[in-house]
Amino acid sequence: MNWQGWFALSLAGAALVLMSSGRYAPHLVMMSVLVVLSASGIISADQALMGFSNTGLITVVALFVVAAGIHHSGGVDLLVRYLLRNPKTVRSAQARITLPVALLSGFLNNTPVVATMIPAVHAWSRKIGIAPSKLMIPLSYSAILGGTLTMIGTSTNLVVNGQYEQLTGDTGLSIFSITAVGLPVAIVGIAAILLFMPRALPDREDRHKFGS
Template sequence: MTYDVFIVITIIGTMIFCLLKEAFRPDFILFCALAALVLFGVITPAEAVKGFSNEAILTVALLFIIAGAVQQSEILTLLVAKALGRGHHPRRSLFKMMIPLSGLSAFLNNTPIVVMFTPIVHRWCQNRNISPSKFLIPLSYATIFGGTITLIGTSTNLLAHGLMIENGLPGYSMFQLAVVAVPGAILGTIFMSTIGYSILPLRRSADGHFQITRKTSPEIAVEEKSLIFARKNSASQRRSSKNVYLISSMKSPEVSDRKNTMFAIIILMATVLTAALNIMSMFTAALSAVIVLFLFKIVSFDSAKKYVHFNVLLMIACSIGIGVSLEVSGTASLLADQLIKITKESGVIGMLIVLYFLTNIFTEIITNNAAVVIMFPIALAAAEKMAADPTAFLVTITIAASASFTTPIGYQTNLIVYEPGGYRFTDYFKTGIPLSMIYLIVTVTVSYFVWL
């Protein structure tokens, strides 16, 4: 083991430990790991900042803005509410709910969708005397299913796409992952609305009954003339007061009407179509869409800044630099050699299973983006050593990184529904383990027969 390999394993091991223990924010942990790799001379400053100019991170930022404009639409809420129906047949309602949710999350960010629909589904269950615990985990899972279908379904897909381009590979097309993801989503939806529905607990909330709490706070609007004697920084100083909270300064309100949101939906559809038909690259299509949204004042610069999740962008950028360290230090090649020895008897199929399994474990205990970063160079090195098409290996780890079903902490959407559904940690194991096995079998089988 060389000095560089030892340093990389030590730093990444420490990073994983800190992520597991939630010692700090994930973006801060990854940033510190990247900085340590530079300080120890494993990678150069130029290699460290490579991720900040990566096409994937810029595309993700643009897609956040487009998705933010679309997610204001009432049409999305009405679509899912209509799918739920009257609830006379809960399993059928669950099946019909999961289909549009998977479709939406194929093109929009998963987290806002779950945040938006959790109270709607919870209220729908309450009104029909149905346990929300039967519907909220499937709500989260449906968005995970959909997120794996397209290139823009989740930042993990775009990160893997960007890493492929960085390594001289063509990257994913818009619907390339759908070959694996659609069968997985279909089988997953059928499982959750049949066997999974029976496995899910009959639980209304953490203490056995619904608890709807209305929180209110007195609010006043201060007229401009009332501030005439205030110092310039008085308002900002009030932010730290224990009794007064400054919500915002008064600005011209942004009008979010059906016309604007419909226009935003059309822009999203046009973006997907132009990228799918290879008329433009995903980045160029997204950039053009954002420019149109600005020109027609569908999105303002202030709202655009609110839509962009800068912590996610920082994590992706740092992840790319960490991935470079695995490659240039020889760590990825060393680990690939060890995996080849382990899977010697079972060959390529055995390697795909091991890659899926390891990636899935990482995504359950750390973050999905970090899981891709750690496993990408290992998968690429393994493909090269086995003289196989790397696409099968990379699709396997990309799907595995998003297929987080067995813990509430593995994926943010799982955590969002944890308390409203009154779940326990073990509830995710009961439905998640068989669902993970379904995805493993589908991913490995399809990847093998399509690309190998």
């Protein structure tokens, strides 16, 4: 391996250390790495900017806008009020989260869905008297599982599909092309969440409001 390879590998390791420290925002670290790679000539300016034109990345950004619109229009509040309601047990509360969140994640992308739902679920947990520690992991995992239902469900699918389109010139995969595989995985995963997590997750007292 030549010096460019070792240099790029060292940059990747340094970026991992910096992001793991928690002192620097991940996007700033990665942009800095991109600038250094471009300035050193390891990648060209066209290669450095190519990722920003990836159709998967553009789709993720657009879905963040859609999720923000749902949040600010009160759509999340309606979901909490009329669908989640007032469960009496932890398992019932987790079931009311996992099913709608998995469905939403299949069509809105799991990352913006989780970002939108966290404050709403936190407030809901205080209302029903169930610790947020019992609900946040099921929220995250169900969003991940829901993301496997469609091509737009998770950023990974979109980025890989975008790269496939660029490399082959084909139109790429359709939105439901992975559903036959993702749906059984999601069903088994959600069943495992509801079977094991009510007892496995800690019951921590919530003393602060979200974001305080």
